[in-house]
Amino acid sequence: MEKSKKLVFMTLLIALALIVSACSSGSKDSSDKKGEGSKDKKEFNMIEVAEIPTGDPALATDAASFIVLGQTMEGLYALDKNDKPVPALSDGKPKVSKDGKEYTFKIKKDAKWSNGDPVTAKDFVFAWRRAVDPATGAEYAYMFSDVVKNADKIMNSKAKPEELGVEATDDNTLKVTLEHPVPYLDSLLAFGTYLPMNQKFFEQTKGKYGTNSDNMIANGPFVLKDWNGSGLTWSYVKNDKYYDKDKVNLNKVNVQVAKTPNTAVNLYNTGKADRTAALSAEYAKQYQNNKEASTFEESSSWYLKFNMKRDGKETPLANKNIRKALAMAFDKKAYVDTVLSNGSITSDGLVPRGLANGPKSGKDFREESGNLMSYDVKQAQEYWKKGLKELGVKELTLDYLSDDTETAKKTGEFFQNQLETNLKGLKLKLSNVPFKVRIDKTQKQDYDISMAGWGADYLDPMTYLDLYVTDGGNNQASYSNKKYDQLIEDAKVKYANDSEKRWEKLLEAEKLLIQEDTAIAPIYQRGHLVLIKPSVKNFEEHLFGPDYTLKNVKIEK
Structure with a gap:
């Protein structure tokens, strides 16, 4: 199943990272008789970065929607504070067949929807079948691809949704059959597309499910309220039907969208907000030494993408030496320090650190795979000379495609200066366009070099490495290697089912992709810098899925 729509999601994440979000606990400075938050009320006032596109798990593709689902819904698994998938609606771990292809889950008997209905195994069957049904148009249906039995056949209209490998053997027992063993299944089950759906309530909405808070239902810590479907304000109210409600500290979270960084930072500085979301580069530089600044490394890798075919013809980037020269000719450290200044770190590979550890070594994948493509001007120039000679030219003009934000423009100027200075005969033409245009040009392969990024869908290197298989939906660069x-x-x-050999193959694949073929040029692993008051406790940020969860947040004064 193609994943091209994920590029839109990642571009939205770029935009969201340049806008500031903030939250308020209700200190004396932020409470008044009009109902501002207070410690006694256990209210949390929060500024978000964007409107809610949808509250439908099957149709969600963006950060804003997944954030809402993360506060109001639970699936079989959820993420703990360390991003480890742990049983949620699943009553303990499932029973697994010897061949690793059949999972039997027991659903918590005290799990309820916010209308009082019990959460049953049938709710998962209905939701998953709906997600893979082509008629639904779920862009993230690919999360079931090559995982749950018959999902690909259904998505390609070669089988009916009823043939999906999921069955409710009784109200509290869910049987899931896989195409083959999936080592990272638990983290998939914590992803929004795998959430259950109350069929009765869904049908009562008559096609309006997820369009406003009246047409939504919850089974998680909070219930969404006061959202009219397009407005800039909403709230989360503690769900008194939630099975784990005793661990939810907040009674209410008030949310208001602020689209300018200046507005949100002012709210923080005047005591009306207790936490910001990712600061833009300008503000990150300003506050990087502030005692209330905190950084977080995301599972998000950024790199230069080299297009090897354009209009059906090979581009100069089909030459391996040209690609290697470009990948080695820029100073990554200078880029993250001077342009971003937000906690991002340099990277010499595709898979980010902190994602997964080896089954035998226990080492982080990034550490074990090593530095596969480092900054080396002398070596870059040697590859450049070889590449130009093989192409029979003395100079090259290439275009660099990126967004039209201020940070994107500064980024383009940085790479233009670095590459043209270090590679004699190169002219890099900058093309900064609106993100929709950039996505369209990338999908049509109407570019030479583009800035690209990817965030984890689940906690395994495969979420990155399978992007570049031949004709993959997100390859979009015509890279192809049978090995x-x-x-x-x-x-x-x-x-x-052999974790050690599987790990070895993944390490070998990344080395082939980056070090040998240099299909892409790794740059950095994205981080972000936030400001947070000491009174805010247990605000949990995540490597994938919802950006954060509010279930365990406490306000201490």
């Missing part, structure tokens, strides 16, 4: 394809296939199928 690479085989390594990915072996890791998915042949060694799915």
